[in-house]
Amino acid sequence: MKKIDVQNQPVLSPGRIIQIAVTGVKYRLFRAVVTVAVIIVAMAFLMNILTESLIKRAIADSVREQIEDLHRVDRWIARLTMPQSGEELLFVLAEEEAPSPVLGEISTMSGLSIDALQALRPKAQEAVRYLNFFNEIDFGRRRVLVGPVQGVATFDRLSADPAWHQFTSNLADMRVLRFPEELSDFQDFLAEWSELQAKLETIREGQQRSIEQVRNAIGDRSLMSALSDADGDFGDIIRQAGFSLPDETAALLVRDVRRVKNTQLIESTINIAEVRQAVAAERDVLPGDVTMRMIWRLLRNQDRAEWFLGVMRDAELETGDLTAERLEAIANQRAYARLLTIAEQQTMEAQGGLMGIGMRMTWLAFVSMLVCAVGIANAMLMSVTERFREIATLKCLGALDAFIMSIFLIEAGLLGFVGGLGGAIAGLLLAGLRMAVIFQSLLWTAFPWQDILVAGLISIGIGVLLAAISAVYPSFRAARLAPMEAMRIE
């Protein structure tokens, strides 16, 4: 009879361990599928919000300039009507660095030197930080702290002692709210606020002077019709008044003004009975149900646009410089502008938080991960319980604790990988579909492939990690199981 010197049991090769784990999973396929489904749901949720926010962010980046262009006419009309508010000026002063056309414009209008404006920059930046604080807190809190005032008026109010006292004492009571700067700094700033405000007032007065100069030159014409001459005499008037208007901007303004006027003309036709009736007959609806949207849709086809032009002429309406091609182009542009507006609304909150998903979504995602982890832990515990005898038998055959533990961890990791992959695909499809419905053609102009690939990898990684972490305790329990459990007779 041979005699064995007792030694340490050798460790099994990883390949063999994986093989045994995989055969085990195959045998309990149904439970595995259920567990995978839990992971898929959680990961699909994560991937969905990640993808949506990534797409929104990419689209927001790509359409920002186009949206700016969309508002060019509105912006210029505002500029030529009213001086900028103190708050706007502070943002501009904090942002702009010499040499810049914006600073140049302010300097010409107000008579302050560029250097003097630059010197205001640190103070303006400080002011912007305070303003941001007040803008970000909710209405109720702001009311308790500074009363009904907004913008730079907050500084005016807080310069008075009673208001400052109210502000500091109430701020101390709000434990969750933290003032981002030193209160003493804020007090120093307020002490010098009137000085800064005087500077702002000088700038505003300068702007007001320029605006009046322009207004006098316009005479009885509307600002809109004056702007249609922005590349001609009116442009010179604007420049003389101190506004910086490059030639290309002027050309674009003229183009935009023309389009706005055409649009107004077309939209006014809906109030004409003949046009309504003609469109109603064409679309086979009641005249009362004709909407502007319907007309715009008609105009996107050149033949229909030609027909519409005929209707306008029959109704003896002014058609101006409209042609069928122009009508079609305006209708198409309008549709695109609508898309841009939707994109602007949809992407407004698409910033901040993890990968731009926002704090609330981060929290929701975290909770869903937690639920998923509990689900996996439960499934693994069940798996351990129903394999009691098997585990004990393996230990009788000489399996090490580490081997038992790795079998369960590998099983969980495998389920996590499959679930993560499935979830990533499902989430991507869902998000892609939803985004395609919202953004339509815009989606493909700015599809963030690379970011989404990274998000997919993150989802799979989190799936594997989540499964492995939730399986640690169950597998530890399995490993600690006494081998004599195998002896127990059921």
Add this chain to the structure above:
Amino acid sequence: MSTATEHKVEDIASATGGKRVIIRSLGMKKIYRRGEEITHALRGVDVEIYTGEFIVVMGPSGSGKSTFFNMIGALDSPSEGRVFIDEVDVAQLTAEELAFLRCRKIGYIFQSYNLIQYMTALENVTTPMAFGGVTPDEARRRGMDLLELVGLKDRWFHRPIEMSGGQQQRVAIARALANEPSILLCDEPTANLDHRTGDEILEILQKLNKERGVTIICATHDHRMMNICDRLMWIRDGGIERIAQRDEVEVELGSIE
């Protein structure tokens, strides 16, 4: 192992007249505590089992028989006293060494076979070899030999669910023999089998004992087992009631019948 213990072992070995002791227990006690309730499963058992012996253990359920098996099978450690397997004190082994011992020194055969359900017969047999570090090719060759020994060579690819109870138990025996153990620990190996299949299993066990010199310790209620064993042991209330040679018992059985 301390020198004192070794000395003692030598003494006892010489005192047993040349027969080598493979399992020895000294004052083995086991106490289970569940809350306030204390159960004395074993109340001090001293026993010596010799190499190459076929010993049958009998006892009603709750007698401490299973606990006794766990102790001498290195599956559990006693609360008091010591267990030596092949002159090694089980209590002093680390987890890795215990795994090594279970893997090569002892083969376990269970009443309910305890085959791994998702593995084929051959995989079941080769699993302990894999744990023992045998290469896959070598394991497959030896596994087929063992299946041939138990008469299941042509069914190596069947899973337990596709086999009868007797076939499963034969696979379990092949698995127990995977690493050529010196001790075979059987817990009611024939209890779940019909008469004829039970005979086949007994035949295999007897062959192993006679031809390979494997020490077989067998818990059973099966009277056929008594015809092939060397010694019989009765356990009752956590202690050894009686140990007897087979020929002594046969006389009694004869007189009863």
